[in-house]
Amino acid sequence: MNIPLFLRFLVLTAAFPHFLQAASPAPAPIEMRMGLGPLGSSLGYSLRGKDVNHYRTLLEIMGPLGDEATLRLLREAEDADRWSWGLLISGAVLGVVTALAIEPTPVLGWEPLDRAATGAAFAQFLVLPGTLFRFDAEGRKFNAVQRYNSLVRKEKLSSLDLGPRLMAGRGRWSLGLEGRF
Numbered sequence: 001m002n003i004p005l006f007l008r009f010l011v012l013t014a015a016f017p018h019f020l021q022a023a024s025p026a027p028a029p030i031e032m033r034m035g036l037g038p039l040g041s042s043l044g045y046s047l048r049g050k051d052v053n054h055y056r057t058l059l060e061i062m063g064p065l066g067d068e069a070t071l072r073l074l075r076e077a078e079d080a081d082r083w084s085w086g087l088l089i090s091g092a093v094l095g096v097v098t099a100l101a102i103e104p105t106p107v108l109g110w111e112p113l114d115r116a117a118t119g120a121a122f123a124q125f126l127v128l129p130g131t132l133f134r135f136d137a138e139g140r141k142f143n144a145v146q147r148y149n150s151l152v153r154k155e156k157l158s159s160l161d162l163g164p165r166l167m168a169g170r171g172r173w174s175l176g177l178e179g180r181f
Contacts, residue, residue, distance in 0.1 A: 027065065029149040030058075032142075043138065045145055055081070058141070062148045070147045077140035080133045087130030095123025 030052060033044045045052050052058055055078040062070050099119025108114050150156075 027152045073144035077137045080137035084130045084133035087126045091123045091126030095119040098122040
């Protein structure tokens with residue numbers, strides 16, 4: 001009995017679909033590189049020569065390992081990054097609106113420069129927290145990549161994560177540090 005070639009192919013692909021799927025490569029460490037960006041130094045990440053700086057791409061790479069601590073660090077970094085951009089943009093808008101709407105105090109003697117100085121002073125109320133959130137996001141992203149690389153290389157993991165914590169007790173508020181190992 002002579003079965004046509006395309007029917008054989010259909011039967012084999014239906015019976016053994018995993019033969020058609022490309023073999024997924026073994027997890028590889030993510031490479032880090034330091035550079036000079038538009039706002040100062042920058043840290044970039046790549047995997048097998050391809051840039052992997054976006055959070056979604058990093059989640060796709062790190063997700064299959066199933067390490068909750070790595071994924072938590074990456075999600076927290078993404079949240080902090082969103083907050084930072086929101087605060088930075090809001091600070092810039094606040095600075096422009098303040099410079100245009102508020103009569104400046106004559107300090108430098110030239111109104112455009114006085115307006116710019118007034119706007120910059122008001123913008124700092126949001127730009128500074130935005131910058132702090134940005135640093136936090138980059139630190140958490142770095143820690144997530146380091147943890148992923150340790151898991152891929154099968155190295156012993158040890159880390160200390162310190163973060164701010166607001167505490168209430170006996171009618172008073174205090175600010176402390178929360179440590180996680």
